[in-house]
Amino acid sequence: MAAGLGVLAPTAAAEAGRRVHPGDSIQDAVNYARPGDIITVMPGTYYENVLINKRLTLRGFGARTVIKPPVTAATPLTPVAPVAPPAPGASAAPVAPGAATAPTAPTAATAPAGRALACSQADTGICVMGTAERPVVGVDIRSLTVSGFKRNGIWASYTDRLSVQRVISEKNGTWGIAQERSTRGLFRDNTARDNAESGLFIANTVDREGGATDTLGAVVRRNTLTGNRIGVTVRRVRNLSVYGNAVTGNCGGIFVVGDEGEPGAGDMTIRNNRIHENNKFCKGNSRLPDIQGVGIVLTGAEETIVRSNDIRGNVGASPLSGGILLFKSFVGATNTDNVIRDNVVRDNKPADLANQGTGTGNQFVNNRCASSVPAGMC
Template sequence: MRRTFAASLGAVVALAGFAAYMPAGQASTAAASSAPRARVHLVKPGHSIQKAVNKARAGDVIQLMAGRYDGGVLVRKRLTIQGAGNKTVLSPGKKDHCAKADQRGMGICVVGRAKHPVKDVTVKKLSVRGFKETGVFGYYTDKLTVEYVLAMKNGEYGIAEYRSTRGKFAHNRVVHSGEHAGLYIGDIANAHGTVVTGNHASGNAMGLLVRHARNVKVWDNTFVGNCTGIALVDDGQKGGQGNTAIWKNEISKNNRKCKAHAPVPALHGTGILLFGGDHNSIQKNVVKKNRGKLPYSGGIVLNRGVPPQNRPAEHNVVKGNHVRGNKPYDLVDESGSKTNRFHANRCKSSKPRGLC
């Protein structure tokens, strides 16, 4: 399930809409015990991760050595998949097991069902590279943890979760994720505090996209050299987007040029971009030198949501940010609402005047 947005541009920003579409020998080493305990399944380079996953009991650890492995790994039980760092590399192989769950093109896919999420899966200390869709993908998950993962040159997203709660994306590096976002959270009325912290995203269309989701926490990340640093998007669906806290992030020089292609609009030179959304908090971030010539280029930019609802961005707080050197403005409020609060931001230019 991939979700992103489209826009048409006139004298001012006119969003055309948001589109939703589907993305397209190991050894077991465990001490005997009378009580069940986690077993460790050691998988050597070139051997099948999927066989180890199928063999494992809930709670087991799949330990990968440094080397290359086939991706397309489908997980439907509580497990930890752990590598030896960036030299443990998953790349596309001969068989895509994620296709069994209608999630083709993923490196590792964790797939549950409505009202029956897959719980407590951890993916850490490995690389996912060159997948057509997403490096690490969660769908109907609870407490999916992805940490110390290098997601590089994947076609849609680096790391993403849909319809999932209490996720944790921490200390990952997401680079060149193709047409969409390095990190993505979406399609959840209440994410129950999904955490995005300590990540570095560069070379993506968007560093982080939060779309049609609420209750997400984003802090201490670096978004640099993308087309847009962070995008919060109300795509017009019931429930909207909101209640997301963004604080103490560095968001700078997101000046790449991404051409429009369905369903994504052109993106260029924006630090933090809100298309609609309500009750979001943007505080104590460093947002600098994001420079572009699009109607929604600039430092921190608030716009209406998408047609036909065109819901305003309202009741958002923009406070205590260091917003300097952004073009055409440091702060922009074209939200369609007078309920947003701009307070104590260090900036030099705004539209309308007086926000700094």
């Protein structure tokens, strides 16, 4: 009868919805949610860490829904992952942003498993954590702000089809949004700003060396990355695309990082990005020199296509400085069979294009630029 009168019955998604209001615990809502539930976090500030280990949607109201560090952290037990040696582009000791918190804010929410404490120890806003035997599939995080965590805004490990969209991740002590050991991730329309390391970071693993892993088509699309150490870092992974992003005001724009492991990093496309004036200065570490004025860097990469990007005004005196650089690897890995084509690369110093090292098969085709090292690539 309702259908005959044109009245729509509630959808299954609406029936499965849960709402969290200021003063409530997001973690409690996650704990009680059933797989497939939608949790809507209403406008307000929430002082907690959130651990997700089941399929669900967590959504808020953008800049009006803010997750910040708890005032009293839970006693840590086990970290999310062993502390890794400094990664390319990562500082040895991330510095906490020191965001202020209100004295009346609630303390950290507790989850039934010790994994919530693991997320708390990592000082991370939202953790999505599966296992090698049982990855977490189909988590959707959207329209939230995560701010001021000592480590990461969003951290994901052992996930499949994780979607992070329209999230603001700012002023976190390591990565804004990071993923390892995962496949088919989608990172779209996010803003990552003023994070101590990469705004967006995708890696095979962070706790050990190893060959590149296949992301099965991960996508980094239409994000705004500014004020970070590096805008986007993809490290020891294969088969993904980075396109349509706005990358400006960082120390470095986009880094593709591989090493001597097999299979090599690469088989990806970096296209249609706007990479302008990444001229902030970041001090070097044991793995990389100072970073300033860096557009796109490939080091230890293979079969990567860099095309149709607009790269302008990246200026610095670092060995990494310039528009598009095929950088000599510190561990002996070569850049091989990469194609750099149809890019607008202007006003970058010391050069718009540079090819270092002993790699073979790299092509520079139809780029609009004024200077190159060696000469003749423009």
